[in-house]
Amino acid sequence: MDRWLLLTAILLALIASVRGMLAVHHGRRSRSTVVWMLAAMACQVAFLMIRGEARGVCPLKDWGEIMVFLSWSLSLFYLLVGPAYRISLLGVFSAPVVVLFQSIALLPGVLHAHPKKFADGNLWHELHSATSVLGYGALALAAVAGVMFLVLDRQLKEHHLKSGLFRNLPPVRELLVSLERLLWLGGSLLTLGILAGCLMPHDKQAIGHLIAALTIWTGYAVLMTVKATRGLTGRRLSLLTVGLFILSLGVFAFV
Amino acid sequence: MKLLCLGLNHRTAPVEVRERFAVSTSKLGSVACELAAMTGVAEGLVISTCNRTEFYLVASDARQAFEQLESHLAQKTQLAPDVADHLYRLEQTSVTRHLCQVVSGLNSMLLGETEIFGQVKQSYQAALEAGATSSVLNRIFQRAFGVGKKVRTETSIQQGSTSVGNVAVDLAEKIFGHLKDSEVMILGAGEMSRITAQSLVSRGARSIFVANRSYDRAVELAAEMGGSAVRFDAWQKVLERVDVVISSTGCPFPIVHRADVEQARHARKFRPLFFIDIAVPRDIDPAVGDIEEVYLYDIDTLEQLAEEARSRRHLQIEQCERIIETELAKFELPG
Numbered sequence: 001m002d003r004w005l006l007l008t009a010i011l012l013a014l015i016a017s018v019r020g021m022l023a024v025h026h027g028r029r030s031r032s033t034v035v036w037m038l039a040a041m042a043c044q045v046a047f048l049m050i051r052g053e054a055r056g057v058c059p060l061k062d063w064g065e066i067m068v069f070l071s072w073s074l075s076l077f078y079l080l081v082g083p084a085y086r087i088s089l090l091g092v093f094s095a096p097v098v099v100l101f102q103s104i105a106l107l108p109g110v111l112h113a114h115p116k117k118f119a120d121g122n123l124w125h126e127l128h129s130a131t132s133v134l135g136y137g138a139l140a141l142a143a144v145a146g147v148m149f150l151v152l153d154r155q156l157k158e159h160h161l162k163s164g165l166f167r168n169l170p171p172v173r174e175l176l177v178s179l180e181r182l183l184w185l186g187g188s189l190l191t192l193g194i195l196a197g198c199l200m201p202h203d204k205q206a207i208g209h210l211i212a213a214l215t216i217w218t219g220y221a222v223l224m225t226v227k228a229t230r231g232l233t234g235r236r237l238s239l240l241t242v243g244l245f246i247l248s249l250g251v252f253a254f255v
Numbered sequence: 256m257k258l259l260c261l262g263l264n265h266r267t268a269p270v271e272v273r274e275r276f277a278v279s280t281s282k283l284g285s286v287a288c289e290l291a292a293m294t295g296v297a298e299g300l301v302i303s304t305c306n307r308t309e310f311y312l313v314a315s316d317a318r319q320a321f322e323q324l325e326s327h328l329a330q331k332t333q334l335a336p337d338v339a340d341h342l343y344r345l346e347q348t349s350v351t352r353h354l355c356q357v358v359s360g361l362n363s364m365l366l367g368e369t370e371i372f373g374q375v376k377q378s379y380q381a382a383l384e385a386g387a388t389s390s391v392l393n394r395i396f397q398r399a400f401g402v403g404k405k406v407r408t409e410t411s412i413q414q415g416s417t418s419v420g421n422v423a424v425d426l427a428e429k430i431f432g433h434l435k436d437s438e439v440m441i442l443g444a445g446e447m448s449r450i451t452a453q454s455l456v457s458r459g460a461r462s463i464f465v466a467n468r469s470y471d472r473a474v475e476l477a478a479e480m481g482g483s484a485v486r487f488d489a490w491q492k493v494l495e496r497v498d499v500v501i502s503s504t505g506c507p508f509p510i511v512h513r514a515d516v517e518q519a520r521h522a523r524k525f526r527p528l529f530f531i532d533i534a535v536p537r538d539i540d541p542a543v544g545d546i547e548e549v550y551l552y553d554i555d556t557l558e559q560l561a562e563e564a565r566s567r568r569h570l571q572i573e574q575c576e577r578i579i580e581t582e583l584a585k586f587e588l589p590g
Contacts, residue, residue, distance in 0.1 A: 152429075156426075156429070156550050157544075157550065159556055159560070161426075161560060162563065166429075169429075170432070171428065171429055171430060171431060171432035172431070172527050173430065173431045173432050173436075173527065174432045176527075230521075230524070231521070231523070231526070232525055233525040233547040233548045234525075234547075234548060235548070236525075236547070
């Protein structure tokens with residue numbers, strides 16, 4: 001059942017991507033993206049509930065669950081940020097990332113077919129997992145906003161202003177404001193996650209994980225501090241946001 | 256009953272003739288009543304904009320109605336009899352087709368402009384409230400508004416800016432969103448920069464700084480636009496706070512160099528900066544555009560963008576006409 005839900009979520013996000021891209025190609029606003037993403041999110045919630053029930057704890061115990069939780073978090077922040085900042089196109093850019101994350105979860109061996117039940121979960125452990133993945137969801141969306149900025153910046157710089165994509169992209173300043181707020185939100189959640197991680201019981205193997213987390217956190221902290229104090233060009237802020245997010249995914253995939 | 260239209264527009268009459276036929280907004284209702292009160296006329300409506308004045312009638316006899324109206328207008332405008340050469344007379348389907356073209360912006364001086372839609376609506380509302388319209392004009396106008404909306408949503412007839420000023424303002428909005436948080440500096444108090452700056456102010460730009468070699472002229476223009484005058488040797492300092500710079504001095508060599516902008520970058524915290532160079536020869540060194548957060552557009556680029564938008568709109572005419580013809584086939588006309 002959980003795999004079917006995941007498959008449905010992938011299909012819904014794929015429809016959101018394709019319909020959104022077609023609308024943008026024809027120079028129209030992708031009004032239905034939010035609806036398809038909402039439906040995809042409902043499937044993600046159902047998936048996580050079933051896995052949570054099976055685990056007896058927060059469903060963040062294998063890479064498949066983490067990927068779905070990350071997709072849910074990304075969808076959640078898109079649904080919160082997109083309409084609030086009139087950035088409907090954020091969905092068109094987010095939906096393919098959601099498809100990618102969820103597809104990774106469906107790869108053989110990534111999602112445990114028979115999830116192991118945990119007798120009683122540790123509160124700090126669960127708080128650490130949940131806030132960290134939520135934080136990465138916000139940071140993923142910041143990276144998406146960064147990609148959108150880079151596309152718009154290039155079009156403005158090179159005076160290529162005819163495409164439907166250009167007409168639909170939100171203004172530079174709105175994108176940068178959203179990106180910065182998402183960075184602060186993601187950074188704060190990540191901080192909470194790391195604090196909870198320090199308080200949870202852990203073995204020697206967790207040291208590498210903690211160092212990786214602290215390295216990533218330091219990267220984001222430096223980025224936000226520099227932006228707040230000295231300032232950064234939109235291009236550098238976006239490139240660093242995208243780079244840091246890819247780096248964080250890479251680090252956790254191998255550590 | 257026959258549906259009729261008598262009118263003149265920018266294509267058929269020069270401004271000195273058009274202005275004699277103009278009807279002020281406050282009189283649209285009363286003039287519509289005058290039309291409806293003519294012998295053999297059941298309904299009347301007048302549209303009056305800077306580019307056109309058109310009288311719509313529903314009458315039993317077309318010839319009699321046109322003659323009556325023309326003599327009434329000749330009396331009112333006191334123009335020579337040959338003024339009739341500037342007028343067009345349309346009947347039945349030609350009227351509805353013409354009206355659909357008008358509300359769609361196909362008959363406008365600036366192809367696809369949107370203002371006409373509101374102006375026709377206002378004229379219709381005035382006639383409706385004055386009781387000068389009834390079943391025929393009500394149905395025709397409401398259907399025409401529907402067609403106008405369809406044309407504008409299903410084609411790109413109104414997309415893109417067709418003047419240099421509007422292209423610049425649209426770009427500013429693409430960079431800064433709402434302009435209410437944006438500050439503008441004008442370098443050189445020329446006419447083009449004044450017009451562009453006024454467009455930015457009309458869209459909400461927060462404040463304007465005017466720097467000109469003649470300080471008195473800067474003060475004059477700043478007062479006109481509700482902004483502040485800046486001495487020409489102090490514009491670099493103002494650069495630290497503004498978001499948009501419009502330059503059109505008559506200087507034969509560039510006055511804004513890369514070093515000037517580089518110097519202001521730290522104080523600006525690398526915020527986006529939009530330069531609009533509408534001077535010939537150019538005021539802004541093209542190397543300024545290489546700075547990461549700077550978007551530089553010169554007059555040629557802006558003019559090219561405006562021309563492209565105009566061409567795109569022209570390419571849409573055929574599609575618009577097709578929509579109008581399809582919709583016209585659904586109209587049920589009187590008589």
